[in-house]
Amino acid sequence: MSRLAGVTDLDARRKQALEAHEAAATVIAVCDGPGCNAAGSAKVAAALRRAVADAGLEGSVQIKTTGCHGFCQCAPVVVAYGDGLFFRGATPDQAPAIVEAAVNGQPIPESVLYRHPATNEPIALERDIPFYAHQERRLLKHASHIDPLQVADYLAVDGYAALARALTEMTPEAVLEEVKQSALRGRGGAGFPTGMKWELCRRAEGDQKYVICNADEGDPGAFMDRALLEGNPHSVIEGMAIGGYAIGASRGIMYIRAEYPLAVRNAALAIEVAREMGLLGEDILGTGFSFDLDIVTGAGAFVCGEETALIASIEGFAGEPRPRPPFPAQRGLFGKPTNINNVETWANIPLIIRHGAAWFSEIGYERSRGTKIFSLVGEVQNTGLVEVPVGMTLNEIVFEVGGGPKPGRTIKAVQTGGPSGGCIPASLFDVRVDYESLAQVGSIMGSGGLIVMDDRTCIVDVARYYLRFLKSESCGKCTPCREGVPRMLEVLDRIASGEGSDADIDLLGQLGRTVKGASLCGLGQTAANPVLSSIRHFRHEFDAHIHEKRCPAAVCTALITFHIDAEKCTGCTACARACPQQCITGERKQPHVIDPERCIKCGACLDACRFDAVVKE
Amino acid sequence: MLLRPLERSSNEGPELKRVYLVPNRCLGCEECIEACKREHDWVACNYIEWVNRIYPVQMVCNHCAEAPCELICPAGAIHRTETGAVVVEDDKCIGCTLCNIVCPFGIPKFSEEDRHAIKCDQCAERVAAGKEPACVEACPMKALTFAEVEDYEAERRERTARRILEVGTCLRRFVAKKES
């Protein structure tokens, strides 16, 4: 790929890309995000290519594999442009039918047709699907148009125009001012104003400054940064280059966890291409500005998402946090002023520069502006990646975008902010999802994981899950986090096994306050949040475990029993065959009985029974 | 990391006082050690060495210029005070005992109880108060003097001159006898 000497070269290349796009009459985009990939999207794409070749349409139909479209519930997702026909759960067998539908416009075969979960109405176009309709997609707008390995795709959607504008039309101060005006706040969780952060680093004295992209996304159930890096790495690169220009840094580092091999590969290839095109390296677009990027892969420690631990990890030390101050903006990587933002924050920068701060901040709520991507997972109809204006209420996100609970269930709570956040009960779902409002109900925005829980989720069990996660992810440097978190887990285990007492709740509170107050880094300071917020909002569930020795959601194995309803049991022996303990006995065609002494409460019989005769209480 | 550059110029600054010994005055009564103990929380930092098991020699830190202990101390716990004494900062000492091994005179000790190196600080408090170091004050034989080099050398020159004079007188008498 030839080097771009200046902005005119860039515009010429963009024009070329647009022309190529217009030449193809129909584009079929196959989502190749992790969810769809796991569901076999690669085979679907291959089958589609074969189908196109078989039909002799190579000239007019183009098959494109893209990053995550977001609607993981329907994996693998295939979308056909121009109209935006939506195919859910595509399989290789369906390829010829999909191609036919895409070329002719309609009809979509029944097996890949999306139907409204509540009304069962067929919906053919992507934009009509409620999951998409309620979103405000800005970062993800072009998710289904961009092949991450084709820079032309990014150029065709005005990629690198912001960098060109910043370098040629704006001074670094003007860029900084624009970002400050936009009121963009760090999307990694803490919500520190990005412009202010940049300014601190810009003002710090140092011959060498660094910008770092924090792609060490470790929250369970969160995959926003992954999707962005995998699907559109050029937008992050462009954001970092603009940031480097505004801050005065000539070096950037992307810290990507090694568990995201596809993100590492795509980002590395994108950096290579950008370098070849002269969008990175010396004298970018002939403006004299130099900026280069490297990738450092982390070994997957959750704590390395913490700024100082991340810096220690890049420097080659064990990923342990260091006390602040000095803040990274003063003395960061190798002792030099360093600015760290997460992937989503960087990806927002080109949009702000291209469309202006006013455009960015026109949506949002109070001090939180712009859009935020959430990964909506758990017990909800539509799971996937959703981008909504900051300040949308949880109700809207869960019930309108997410489509509400699964049939026959009720939604109980949402965990925001991953292991650092808290549980928000359904009664508080009119809370707005912005930095301040969430803090008021004892949770945090976090990096954007939204885990929906319904009536079959035990809050005590969820708290235990998060503590187990934090116990294994604590670096062990400071006492409260290293010792306190496992002790809190011990107490919760006691409660979950029915041996808890009221004193245990007090002990949890005391431990939680200390872990929260006295820990060294963000991991420890937020480690107690899931437990403390659960106790605050779901005290009755804890009380049920402690006083009634009962798990309301029938999850905690020590407090539940399995038995067989003799009236419903047909004596089919399916449960007895499934039982790993062989503790279900009974004559054929006669009601069976579970021996409670030997039952290990694995639930295999429950799954095996076709007559709902196995009862879990 | 361990060795810091030899940067200090030792011959500048004010004339510094040191503890000097006149060995043949020393009885080996160890009063100096006891005095040191009383001064420094019952841990003495000086020694009496018995040369040939008969002749006592009082050994105390020389506060060397470019002191090896000061240079080797990795924690930077040994430094030179304004009065020129090389002292250990107790709370900075990490107990590596390198000072003990590196000292050509074998002077620094290590206190396992207090967990820091122990060496002569030339009784900083006493000197600041205008007194002599405890060992000098305690020596019943006045074998120890606390003086600047020049003063001590002057006294020593005088001592030697007197001896030469005595020997010379002897010799003259002897030679005169022989000649006559």
Next chain:
Amino acid sequence: MIRIEIDGNAVEVAEGSTVLEAARKLGIDIPTLCHHAGLTPYGACRLCVVEVEQRGRKRIESSCTRPVEPDMVVRTDTDDLREYRRTTAELLVAQCPDSKPIRELAERLGVQNVRFEGRGMECILCGLCTRACQQKIGTPAISFIHRGVDRKVATPFEIQSDVCIGCGACARVCPTGCIAIEDMGNKRVLRVFNTELELQACSECGAYFAPQRMIDRLKTETEVTEGLLTRCPACRRQAIGAVLRQAMR
């Protein structure tokens, strides 16, 4: 000089000092475990936490790592801080139930009974030994391995260290005294680190007095006459004493 306020008392300290140093200057007792004046601050034990108020914002920070800044208001003894310290001390006792210094410290901080089952460790993971070894001695013979509750101090792969010079600084900075160093014949044994070092015999009296690696290293790093380094300190004193006796009649 920077002027700050601690517990209502104003104090002036040099720029770059820590809150802990300023508090000690005022005679305010802040408990510490992982702090050592000769080593870089680490901020791991969290016993020295204080409340720092700056521009109206209150934060809990470890005083050993917090550099002083102008117009800082520090409180060292609030109810919250006492609770944090007490709970942290209780956790430490639960971690090392047999350590006497830790028990005493916990008692001083108001821990009456420990509500957790002991973990039976001896080390409180304060990192003093690793910092002394890595930063000061400059031979990274020991470091932390594993993370979280499995964290411990060990040599690489927990086998005989090939860089340890056997100086024993690790043992002497340890606040719980859980690193034992034994000299057995011509070997210095650091049992917790699975390390044995050969001791150098004195060329005069034959007594074993220091690890060979330590002497070798000193030979390369100092200008002390080599013959002296192979003698034990007592023999050095003897030799110098004899010279003095001869020279200074």
Next chain:
Amino acid sequence: MVVSLLKLTYNELVEQLNDDDRIVVWTCNDCVRYCGLGGRDPLDALADRLEADGYNVIHRELCGISCNRGLVRNRQTHPATKPIYQDATVIIPLVCREGLETLAFVFKKQRIIDTVETLGLGVYSEETGMRLNVPLEETGLEPSIDGYDLAELAEQRGLHTGPFVAGQKAKAK
């Protein structure tokens, strides 16, 4: 040098001590060291043995020249040792007769156990050890250039060569 011998054995010494006595063991570091009665090693050996036998040894004092009244008084008044001597009830001296009298002169409040008999003046050499050359009049011995052997003298006079306790550490009771 002053030649002295012990009047008591260890067992006779402890008979004179009470269980609640606060004991200072005192030694001179001069002549008695050459006689094998005093000095640092006998001091430590005796004090260790007493401690092992359950006596309350509050201090071990090595006063280099214990016949020097100034030095002895200095111990009494020095800030570091003053509280010790205000507290002590018994002093066990490992000194010569002269030292003993100096101690008795300075420490009026304490019981000073009479432990030694001084016999006269003598000479110490590496080869022969300490020998008595100029006996005191009351011994009835003639001055001698070769000198008298201390062990023989001790046997003749019912005295004991030092130290109270040989250098090894005493065993616990």
